Amino acid sequence: MAYTDNIDQPKWKNRVPWGAQGLLALAFLAAGSQKIIGTEPMLQMFAAIGLGPLFQYVTGSLEITGAVMLLIPATAFWGAALVSCIMVGAIYTHLAVIGGSFVPALMLLLLACIVLWVRNPGRTQSKSPAAGAKTTTPAGRIRL
Numbered sequence: 532m533a534y535t536d537n538i539d540q541p542k543w544k545n546r547v548p549w550g551a552q553g554l555l556a557l558a559f560l561a562a563g564s565q566k567i568i569g570t571e572p573m574l575q576m577f578a579a580i581g582l583g584p585l586f587q588y589v590t591g592s593l594e595i596t597g598a599v600m601l602l603i604p605a606t607a608f609w610g611a612a613l614v615s616c617i618m619v620g621a622i623y624t625h626l627a628v629i630g631g632s633f634v635p636a637l638m639l640l641l642l643a644c645i646v647l648w649v650r651n652p653g654r655t656q657s658k659s660p661a662a663g664a665k666t667t668t669p670a671g672r673i674r675l
Contacts, residue, residue: 548645552601552611565591593613
């Protein structure tokens with residue numbers, strides 16, 4: 532399905548989601564790059580979690596993938612879904628395993644949920660015909 536911005540909407544209704552997508556992309560590019568490069572804080576954090584460097588590289592790769600997907604209109608919804616899943620895991624990890632503040636992960640999750648809601652492909656399409664409208668089946672029969 533092709534993605535198109537609704538040109539009939541006020542400009543802010545297009546700019547706000549793009550702003551959220553840009554902020555998310557920057558945050559996840561930065562965080563993913565730190566995990567891929569293997570900075571000392573990331574090495575210590577994943578050691579505290581109890582998972583090896585492989586999980587660190589996989590997480591970093593997924594974060595970078597999500598960031599890139601957020602910047603491509605046709606994949607922005609799926610990019611937001613990916614980073615949302617990552618943030619749910621990050622919040623759980625902060626609460627149950629390593630401690631510390633989970634608020635930054637929660638804020639990123641909320642931004643990703645806004646993008647999910649706005650860029651949801653099913654939100655802009657009519658799911659059913661108007662009440663009382665006649666439709667036809669593929670065979671051409673009228674269905675009430």
